[in-house]
Amino acid sequence: MKKGVLLVNLGSPDSPDPKDVKKYLGEFLMDERVIDVPLWARTLLVKGIILNTRPKASAAAYKKIWWENGSPLIVLSEQLQERVQESVDYPVALAMRYGSMTIKKGLQELVDKGVDDVFLIPLYPQFAMATTETILVLAEQIRQDHFPNITMNSLPAFYNNPDYIEVLSNSIARHLKDKDYEHLLFSYHGVPERHIRKSDITKSHCKIDGSCCATPSPAHEFCYRHQCLEVTRLVAEKLGFAPGTYSTSFQSRLGFDPWLQPYTDRTIERLGKEGIKNMAIVTPAFVSDCLETLEEIAMEGEEIFHEMGGKEFTTIPCLNADMPWVNLLSKWITNWATSKKETV
Template structure:
């Protein structure tokens, strides 16, 4: 008779500072920006630059940005991620834990919790719909490091991406339709994705291909003509060229092209966070309005929406 092994699920996301303070932000950014998956410069060049200039200057500034979006229960990313974990747990009869690539709770601690419950088969779900070496692969790296200290490693199933999964596309489309019902439909739907250096894509990272397919499928699901949907990239860092068009530059240029009422969604983010609430709904809204735009409708991430959780269930049980 075949023995049935106990299964469990590990949800993985990027991570967040523990508090909106310069000290905690510096601690988080130091771990995040040390990862060669994120910044692949020579350590001889990068480490002095990071610790001598970038962290001392950026940490207080970023802390203030976090303060502008911080929830009573913690950072938006952590609050929504915990809600996702709790709702998915309620739909499954197996343990579900949460782990972050950087910061706490770590992927290692999430894995340990599963193993303490007797789990032998772990399904790892990185909450990045579109694969990138800078995000999804970093989860795999962290897991591999965590497993080094385990005498008997669990059997792992790794969900690499879900950028074209029908339930994901349908959930995105439903969120757009809900916004239209509440606010009316805009002149244009912008899909803003987190950027990566263009060099990464030139070297084979499939991320932009995944983003393009998500955008195409979403437009198809919504019945939108090609000219009614635009794809952009946000959150550039440093002086290197990143994937284009840039979201902020696009916001400045759209009003002069006759786009006065805008809908914008961030399909690469599974939960709302600093990059969506402050950067998009705050900074980029201001750019659009200052350039002559009239209405800016930010469509929230899927967060712990029921359709989103049902998609997660399908990903980890099929």
């Protein structure tokens, strides 16, 4: 069997034009694992309300961060794919869960090169319904419908993989070198609290009560909140951070249902009010910089901090196409190819 690799990230509109943004948001928000309510309610909310109000504002946000050569997320993901391809002996394709760079196109690219054994790598360190799960479910559906003769294995969530923690920690340390910061905020993308409970395979452990994420349980294999908190804990331990000099928050909430807390914008506001003058922020739910990191954090977050009296706001880039990250992905691919195990 000929082996190949498919890297999958979130996706992006084709352009920052409101029409393209509306098309992209429609596909994204109509995903039943993103807005997990009955179809009639999701349709009413998305097509009846959101798509009539949000695309223009989202397009303006995309225009702020759009690069001359395209969407930062796409450009950075393509750089990652190219560097990984240079480092391994197997065809490496790139796809997006949403948008025109579809998973079907990515699989077709590999099949056209003779690949019939695919290693699917969702580019998310933590498992979540709205990220990893939706990729795996769609990819398997596409495999069954269009490529029944290929086999497919996937990389599990790697949030606590020691090599990943080392790469992430080294990147943070490098960008904080010579920075006189008082507090480091780990900001993760938010999800509704109900997603955590729906992903609880024990159906009883996840109470989001301040203790369940620290109590060992099989539920942690699919608990996004636990996995985020664990990344913070492991990095802080690796870098020797003193208690009180770092914290965790969640960004990008939507609607009125309770989402994971504390919220990033309110945390930044609180830190400024408490007299923190120099802070840094890192976004370990993303491996590639995108709208949520470049606009929501680096622009809006910094503005909030300055309004609260803060002075220095340091945004740490994602791993993007840094060579230590490329080398780690290449190592995992080689391990898979030689062992055919689903663990790394």
